[in-house]
Amino acid sequence: DQQVKxxxxxxSVQEGRISxxxxxYTNSMFDYFLWYKKYPAEGPTxxxxxxxxxxxxxxxxxxxxxxxxxxxxxxxxxxSQPGDSAVYFCAASPRDSGAGSYQLTFGKGTKLSVxx
Amino acid sequence: xxxxxxxxxxxxxxxxxxVILRCVPISNHLYFYWYRQILGQxxxxxVSFYNNEISEKSxxxxxxFSVERPDGSNFTLKIRxxxxxxxxxxxxxxxxxxxxxxxxxxxxxxx
Numbered sequence: 001d002q003q004v005k006x007x008x009x010x011x012s013v014q015e016g017r018i019s020x021x022x023x024x025y026t027n028s029m030f031d032y033f034l035w036y037k038k039y040p041a042e043g044p045t046x047x048x049x050x051x052x053x054x055x056x057x058x059x060x061x062x063x064x065x066x067x068x069x070x071x072x073x074x075x076x077x078x079x080s081q082p083g084d085s086a087v088y089f090c091a092a093s094p095r096d097s098g099a100g101s102y103q104l105t106f107g108k109g110t111k112l113s114v115x116x
Numbered sequence: 117x118x119x120x121x122x123x124x125x126x127x128x129x130x131x132x133x134x135v136i137l138r139c140v141p142i143s144n145h146l147y148f149y150w151y152r153q154i155l156g157q158x159x160x161x162x163v164s165f166y167n168n169e170i171s172e173k174s175x176x177x178x179x180x181f182s183v184e185r186p187d188g189s190n191f192t193l194k195i196r197x198x199x200x201x202x203x204x205x206x207x208x209x210x211x212x213x214x215x216x217x218x219x220x221x222x223x224x225x226x227x
Contacts, residue, residue, distance in 0.1 A: 034215055034216075036218070041220075041221075042220050042221070043120070043122075043207050043209075043218035043219050043220045043221050044159065044207070044218045045218070046215045046216070046217060046218075049214070049215050089159065091159075100146075100147060100166065100171075100213060101147045101164045101165075101166045101171040101172065101211075102164070103149070103161040103164055103172050103174070104151075104159075104161060104216060105161070106158050106159040106160070107158070108157075108158050109158075
């Protein structure tokens with residue numbers, strides 16, 4: 001039951017270039033999407049989110065794009081830095097961020113390696 | 117910067133024993149969660165908690181599991197009789213109205 005799919009288990013990018021991480025979902029009820037970064041032996045760290053009423057959200061070097069018709073979102077990191085090397089998880093919820101309590105469904109993650 | 121804390125970082129227990137995993141959510145957050153990640157698998161939702169009661173729970177969260185907010189700061193997950201398959205990283209999270217913030221996790225090893 002893969003409602004949230006990250007089809008690339010790993011990605012290598014040169015420092016200074018753009019990293020693009022992709023995520024697909026199947027559940028039409030999902031309307032709130034988040035990206036988390038995770039280092040080994042640590043918990044997921046929140047990066048950026050997007051609600052289904054938007055198609056883009058930007059925060060510094062991180063931009064998330066949402067294509068609802070394709071049920072696809074992507075995280076762009078520009079420019080990529082060696083400290084960005086981590087596992088990135090896409091997560092989705094059927095509730096908008098203003099609805100209080102909600103459960104997240106996670107993808108399997110993509111391991112990003114930024115090469116100096 | 118406020119953060120979610122969890123204790124212990126690693127817990128080893130024998131099959132059939134009870135364990136309690138502890139979490140201190142961010143102080144002004146109202147919504148609390150437990151997730152787990154079995155090695156090599158996805159992070160999975162277990163339970164959400166608000167206003168001293170369970171809001172939602174997954175199929176994983178059966179009668180062996182319980183949650184409690186025993187005081188104004190702690191949030192606990194109890195597994196009554198651990199099984200080998202309960203071995204996993206357990207993450208606590210909390211939220212205000214938006215994104216969830218995760219703790220560093222407790223690695224539970226059941227032998």
